[in-house]
Amino acid sequence: MDIDEKWRTIARQRAVLADVLDGAPVGDLDRPSLCERWRVRDVAAHVALTPCSPGLPRILAALVRARGDFDEVNRAMAVAHAEWLGSNLAGELRAVAPRRRKPQITTIDNLLFDTIVHVQDVAVPLGAEVDVPQEGARAGADRVWRMGWPFWARRRLRGLELVATDVDWARGTGEPVRGPIRDLLFLLTGRTEAALPGLHGPGVRRLASSP
Secondary structure, three states, X not given: OXXXXXXXXXXXXXXXXXXXXXOOOHHHXXXXXXXXXOEHHHHHHHHHHHHHOOOHHHXXXXXXXXXXXXXXXXXXXXXXXXXXXHHHHHHHHHHHOOOOXXXXXXXXXXXXXXXXXXXXXXXXXXXXXXXXXXXXXXXXHHHHHHOOOOOOHHHHOOOEEEEEOOOOOEEOOOEXXXXXXXXXXXXXXXXXHHHHHHOEOOOHHHHHHOO
16 A cells, blocks of 8 residues: 555545444443443544644653553543543544644554554444455554564464455464454454454464463
8 A cells, every 4th residue: 555545544434433423322432442441432532633643742741741651641632532522523533534644653554553443443342334444454464563562463473373364464373363354453453352253263262262
């Protein structure tokens, strides 16, 4: 994927997320998402906030207050943005969908998989069927496989061969784990419980027994 296609995929995913929110009862926005300690509305607000980043100085100041806990900074900013937006979450997502801005501390490749996964973080607990953009998901899986923090996928999944059944993508060596690229992306990003129903192969036993 070239940069333009990555941005177009991100824009489409933001719009898809807005559609999912429009179809959900208001009370469901407070359901737990697939992200631990994040409500559905918090995840959606995080996606909406990304192109409106408060800037590096404020992020660094928040990191100091959180004693270097980046996850806590991210969550706190998302919660605050969710409360500020209130019932306008879907409208904000549509307004920012085409914006090609990102926080200074991330990359377009990180933003691509982050957006794709977060749409699923909301859709799955709401029972909404949302297909992943397969080329974007494949590029995202490549990026997560290459990176270390925060997922440590290669180390965590050592001894397993991950093979997508719907796109041309395979990584690792060992006991096979096969499934759609969406579920492999869940697995790579630490969403093992959500991934397991869509996976098969000898290596799945190990995943199911992991703490």
